[in-house]
Amino acid sequence: MAVALQLGARAHCSGVTRDSWSSLAFSSSFRSRLGLESSVRLVCGKRERSGGRRGGLKVRCQRAVSAVVEKDEVVREGADGNAAQLSIVMKFGGSSVASADRMKEVADLILSFPEERPVIVLSAMGKTTNNLMLAGEKAVCCGVSNVSDLEELRFTKELHLQTVNELGIERSIISGLLDELEQLLKGIAMMKELTPRTRDYLVSFGECMSTRIFAAYLNKIGTKARQYDAFDIGFITTDDFTNADILEATYPAIAKRLHGDWINDPAIPIVTGFLGKGWKTCAVTTLGRGGSDLTATTIGKALGLREVQVWKDVDGVLTCDPNIYPNAKPVPHLTFEEAAELAYFGAQVLHPQSMRPARESDIPVRVKNSYNPQAPGTVITKARDMSEAILTSIVLKSNITMLDIVSTRMLGQYGFLAKVFSIFEDLGISVDCVATSEVSISLTLDPSKLWSRELVQQESELDHLVEELEKIAVVHLLQHRSIISLIGNVQRSSLILEKAFNILRKNKVNVQMISQGASKVNISLVVHDSEAKQCVRALHLAFFEDGFLSEVGETDLFQNDSAALSSSC
Numbered sequence: 001m002a003v004a005l006q007l008g009a010r011a012h013c014s015g016v017t018r019d020s021w022s023s024l025a026f027s028s029s030f031r032s033r034l035g036l037e038s039s040v041r042l043v044c045g046k047r048e049r050s051g052g053r054r055g056g057l058k059v060r061c062q063r064a065v066s067a068v069v070e071k072d073e074v075v076r077e078g079a080d081g082n083a084a085q086l087s088i089v090m091k092f093g094g095s096s097v098a099s100a101d102r103m104k105e106v107a108d109l110i111l112s113f114p115e116e117r118p119v120i121v122l123s124a125m126g127k128t129t130n131n132l133m134l135a136g137e138k139a140v141c142c143g144v145s146n147v148s149d150l151e152e153l154r155f156t157k158e159l160h161l162q163t164v165n166e167l168g169i170e171r172s173i174i175s176g177l178l179d180e181l182e183q184l185l186k187g188i189a190m191m192k193e194l195t196p197r198t199r200d201y202l203v204s205f206g207e208c209m210s211t212r213i214f215a216a217y218l219n220k221i222g223t224k225a226r227q228y229d230a231f232d233i234g235f236i237t238t239d240d241f242t243n244a245d246i247l248e249a250t251y252p253a254i255a256k257r258l259h260g261d262w263i264n265d266p267a268i269p270i271v272t273g274f275l276g277k278g279w280k281t282c283a284v285t286t287l288g289r290g291g292s293d294l295t296a297t298t299i300g301k302a303l304g305l306r307e308v309q310v311w312k313d314v315d316g317v318l319t320c321d322p323n324i325y326p327n328a329k330p331v332p333h334l335t336f337e338e339a340a341e342l343a344y345f346g347a348q349v350l351h352p353q354s355m356r357p358a359r360e361s362d363i364p365v366r367v368k369n370s371y372n373p374q375a376p377g378t379v380i381t382k383a384r385d386m387s388e389a390i391l392t393s394i395v396l397k398s399n400i401t402m403l404d405i406v407s408t409r410m411l412g413q414y415g416f417l418a419k420v421f422s423i424f425e426d427l428g429i430s431v432d433c434v435a436t437s438e439v440s441i442s443l444t445l446d447p448s449k450l451w452s453r454e455l456v457q458q459e460s461e462l463d464h465l466v467e468e469l470e471k472i473a474v475v476h477l478l479q480h481r482s483i484i485s486l487i488g489n490v491q492r493s494s495l496i497l498e499k500a501f502n503i504l505r506k507n508k509v510n511v512q513m514i515s516q517g518a519s520k521v522n523i524s525l526v527v528h529d530s531e532a533k534q535c536v537r538a539l540h541l542a543f544f545e546d547g548f549l550s551e552v553g554e555t556d557l558f559q560n561d562s563a564a565l566s567s568s569c
């Protein structure tokens with residue numbers, strides 16, 4: 001049996017002060033190493049609580065929490081000899097659960113793997129998150145009496161009520177939430193204000209409804225399922241509304257809850273993706289757009305599961321965004337590093353942070369197509385055979401702001417770089433790509449950190465940034481730029497660059513900045529927005545369709561270019 005340890009108020013859990021009591025469950029082997037025999041309350045951080053049977057036992061909360069996470073011994077062992085363990089995570093994105101028919105297909109798909117005992121993570125139905133955000137924005141200025149007529153609210157209501165009807169389940173499953181949603185929009189209309197905190201609460205209705213509907217449907221067709229709101233089962237995050245980070249305390253908390261319930265009364269867990277609970281505010285937070293992927297890998301790590309599957313509407317991670325170039329092809333294997341880089345540099349298919357828990361616990365992530373389950377998809381693992389790998393995928397991130405900063409030589413080189421980056425730190429603005437020479441820096445700003453802020457505020461922040469930088473440098477602000485990231489085997493960078501520049505020259509495109517990440521899987525080129533899509537298409541054609549790989553001879557394949565560029569990303 002697992003033992004619950006109470007972590008005291010204001011204890012430090014992996015560097016995080018917690019205001020509330022929380023509990024952890026330890027496996028029998030970990031417990032015996034701590035010398036525990038039965039249920040105990042432990043000292044956490046500076047404040048001591050009562051000991052166990054072996055009174056006086058003191059364990060630092062931080063050490064205890066990280067030991068649980070590092071040793072991957074969270075309650076899984078507790079079920080020795082009991083029900084079979086939960087085995088995988090299956091995450092279905094909005095496109096996979098966009099309608100009643102899609103929900104039925106997803107249910108069939110899950111049941112077609114009877115040997116698995118999955119944890120299901122769901123996103124909001126279709127474009128519900130976008131609709132809720134838009135409804136919120138319109139509510140700010142539409143007046144309370146007009147809220148009920150907002151197109152996006154009507155659409156959201158209709159979609160969910162129609163789905164419930166078509167699936168033959170009780171309306172009451174969601175009617176309370178729909179009423180609450182309308183009340184919330186009226187509140188926004190009354191206040192004429194939509195704060196990031198309210199925005200997160202508003203969009204959370206999407207996942208809260210989709211999971212309730214799906215769990216009810218599974219139960220209706222005779223498959224026992226249990227719905228969970230992530231913010232109620234231990235997804236503890238920072239209070240950065242709209243872009244919160246998951247805190248370490250989440251892992252043992254959700255493992256205890258999901259595993260404990262499964263052992264007591266097995267039922268397929270259906271968990272809301274994308275959502276968490278701020279550790280200070282206790283308010284609902286969201287993990288950034290597409291955050292359900294991160295929910296899935298977090299659960300995979302917490303429960304030490306065999307695999308995380310993310311089901312999308314494409315045949316896996318593709319060689320480029322199919323919206324830019326429909327001829328994109330599936331990539332069979334990726335490393336965590338490649339997938340993270342790809343996501344960070346703009347491939348919408350995966351959440352940028354989602355690879356972290358999977359990499360930390362070395363759990364394979366499989367990207368599959370719920371519309372075409374037979375397709376092999378993409379498997380993402382720690383390592384893969386790179387001997388024949390050259391270019392894996394091309395990623396485009398548009399509408400980037402670039403800064404050219406040239407020193408006025410008031411400071412030496414060392415002081416110059418330090419001063420420039422301290423200005424960014426002070427203003428809380430992240431940088432994406434950097435290229436430096438002795439007296440100048442070119443860099444691009446990470447828009448994801450600015451996305452959550454109001455446009456007007458962004459502009460004034462940029463003005464303020466330039467003002468500060470102009471105290472030590474001549475600054476050129478260049479907007480409407482795009483980063484084209486070439487993800488692949490950067491050990492072959494000379495070959496990739498030779499080919500890429502050849503193509504760009506033929507297309508009369510001038511590259512404005514070039515940068516290679518320390519990760520060694522990504523070379524980034526900055527071009528003007530107006531040329532970017534055409535560049536991606538031309539590069540895709542050249543690298544993936546014109547027999548480039550067969551042109552590259554044996555000698556070439558095993559030769560290591562290893563030409564590291566001087567800058568980093």
Ligand SMILES: Nc1ncnc2c1ncn2[C@@H]1O[C@H](COP(=O)(O)OP(=O)(O)O)[C@@H](O)[C@H]1O
Binds near residue numbers: 313348
């Ligand atoms: N390199 C890429 N590979 C696959 N899909 C991509 C890529 N870049 C962009 N996409 C887009 O990502 C979409 C899938 O991601 P997402 O919208 O998050 O799916 P879901 O909502 O099902 O989780 C695809 O429909 C595709 O348009």
Ligand SMILES: N[C@@H](CC(=O)OP(=O)(O)O)C(=O)O
Binds near residue numbers: 094095124288
């Ligand atoms: N519904 C959220 C979270 C999410 O992950 O969605 P999807 O899996 O459909 O990308 C969003 O739209 O951002």
